[in-house]
Amino acid sequence: MAFCSPHSTTSLSSPCTTIPNSGFRQNQVILFTTRSSRRSNTRHGARTFQVSCAVEQPIVIGLAADSGCGKSTFMRRLTSVFGGAAEPPKGGNPDSNTLISDTTTVICLDDYHSLDRTGRKEKGVTALDPKANDFDLMYEQVKAIKEGKAIEKPIYNHVTGLLDPAELIQPPKIFVIEGLHPMYDERVRELLDFSIYLDISNEVKFAWKIQRDMAERGHSLESIKASIEARKPDFDAFIDPQKQYADAVIEVLPTQLIPDDNEGKVLRVKLIMKEGIKFFNPVYLFDEGSTINWIPCGRKLTCSYPGIKFSYGPDTYFGQEVSVLEMDGQFDRLDELIYVESHLSNLSTKFYGEVTQQMLKHADFPGSNNGTGLFQTIVGLKIRDLYEQIIAERAGVPAEAAKV
Numbered sequence: 001m002a003f004c005s006p007h008s009t010t011s012l013s014s015p016c017t018t019i020p021n022s023g024f025r026q027n028q029v030i031l032f033t034t035r036s037s038r039r040s041n042t043r044h045g046a047r048t049f050q051v052s053c054a055v056e057q058p059i060v061i062g063l064a065a066d067s068g069c070g071k072s073t074f075m076r077r078l079t080s081v082f083g084g085a086a087e088p089p090k091g092g093n094p095d096s097n098t099l100i101s102d103t104t105t106v107i108c109l110d111d112y113h114s115l116d117r118t119g120r121k122e123k124g125v126t127a128l129d130p131k132a133n134d135f136d137l138m139y140e141q142v143k144a145i146k147e148g149k150a151i152e153k154p155i156y157n158h159v160t161g162l163l164d165p166a167e168l169i170q171p172p173k174i175f176v177i178e179g180l181h182p183m184y185d186e187r188v189r190e191l192l193d194f195s196i197y198l199d200i201s202n203e204v205k206f207a208w209k210i211q212r213d214m215a216e217r218g219h220s221l222e223s224i225k226a227s228i229e230a231r232k233p234d235f236d237a238f239i240d241p242q243k244q245y246a247d248a249v250i251e252v253l254p255t256q257l258i259p260d261d262n263e264g265k266v267l268r269v270k271l272i273m274k275e276g277i278k279f280f281n282p283v284y285l286f287d288e289g290s291t292i293n294w295i296p297c298g299r300k301l302t303c304s305y306p307g308i309k310f311s312y313g314p315d316t317y318f319g320q321e322v323s324v325l326e327m328d329g330q331f332d333r334l335d336e337l338i339y340v341e342s343h344l345s346n347l348s349t350k351f352y353g354e355v356t357q358q359m360l361k362h363a364d365f366p367g368s369n370n371g372t373g374l375f376q377t378i379v380g381l382k383i384r385d386l387y388e389q390i391i392a393e394r395a396g397v398p399a400e401a402a403k404v
């Protein structure tokens with residue numbers, strides 16, 4: 001059996017053993033290419049490892065949204081679809097932003113901030129500004145992972161506001177990059193097998209921020225307002241435009257069921273799904289391609305005021321053909337969701353009722369009683385399906401044979 005050593009420069013085709021104490025898996029040959037020389041010393045030597053042997057080539061998913069818009073919640077739902085719990089890297093930095101499960105590794109793109117909190121303040125730029133982020137390194141490392149190579153990714157520490165020493169990330173089956181800029185850089189965008197944008201309207205964002213930052217972080221109403229206002233120009237310039245590139249957009253708006261509602265508690269949520277994406281068939285209600293309005297409240301679905309309304313139909317989004325599924329209102333009883341599920345098609349479930357089961361399992365997550373939770377769960381199932389189809393195509397077998 002071949003043996004890999006840290007300074008090996010040969011690529012071996014035969015299986016190789018794990019480097020002792022390195023954390024590397026079996027069947028990987030590692031060629032260390034230290035790139036710390038071109039990094040500032042605050043980077044603590046981010047490195048790219050070349051790996052050969054029979055390693056997996058991950059599929060790469062991008063999830064874009066502003067801070068506090070539900071990315072972590074979405075990631076927890078996605079991981080759960082694959083059946084595992086996600087945890088930070090074992091024995092690593094307690095402030096790591098990475099979450100690893102059996103199938104997925106989720107990294108936070110804040111780790112590619114090139115300026116720490118003080119640096120941003122000195123230069124007068126926000127974290128949303130591309131000038132505060134290292135897109136070359138982001139591209140290099142996402143590409144390396146996609147090629148099945150391990151990386152040493154920097155860590156941005158949200159507690160201290162500093163750039164911490166890098167952490168080792170192995171290529172998983174599914175690699176998710178979540179954060180402010182997954183679709184900003186064209187090179188990174190090209191590496192994505194699927195992309196999602198969480199588009200939270202200003203009114204709703206404000207309501208969620210108040211809820212979290214006042215209740216959990218002790219911020220004042222004025223400081224929350226000021227922070228949203230301060231971010232807005234850069235959000236509009238650099239974050240929001242990414243939604244045109246997303247394969248699926250979850251748009252969250254105030255309800256239309258309550259006139260002049262400004263509480264932001266009842267939500268109208270749209271799932272905008274691009275047509276013509278390989279391995280992604282948009283979900284539909286009743287009849288594919290028709291325009292449908294459906295009020296399911298009545299004998300089979302309990303609805304208190306203001307009720308629930310679904311809509312579905314074709315549309316265009318940034319000049320591209322899309323299907324849009326919309327839910328306005330909220331569920332009173334989550335177990336009754338099965339009634340709605342039975343009227344939706346192309347859900348990519350493995351058994352009847354899987355959407356309802358997932359939603360019930362995470363009834364305590366934010367948004368479980370409305371379209372945010374429902375559509376996040378559906379997109380999670382579509383990603384599982386996409387993964388299985390890509391793996392099947394690579395292996396030249398029918399998709400059924402690659403089911404996880």
Ligand SMILES: Nc1ncnc2c1ncn2[C@@H]1O[C@H](COP(=O)(O)OP(=O)(O)OP(=O)(O)O)[C@@H](O)[C@H]1O
Pocket residue numbers: 065066067068069070071072073074208209211212366367368372373
């Ligand atoms: N679907 C939802 N319905 C209601 N509130 C929500 C929903 N999703 C998120 N929130 C609110 O927003 C907060 C942030 O959610 P989450 O941690 O998932 O977002 P995030 O984008 O990962 O945030 P950050 O980038 O700041 O870590 C939650 O604590 C909750 O208050």
Ligand SMILES: O=C(CO)[C@H](O)[C@H](O)COP(=O)(O)O
Pocket residue numbers: 066067068110117127128157158159161180
């Ligand atoms: O928009 C953000 C991404 O989640 C953060 O504001 C950004 O990462 C800066 O972090 P900090 O709040 O620690 O200065």
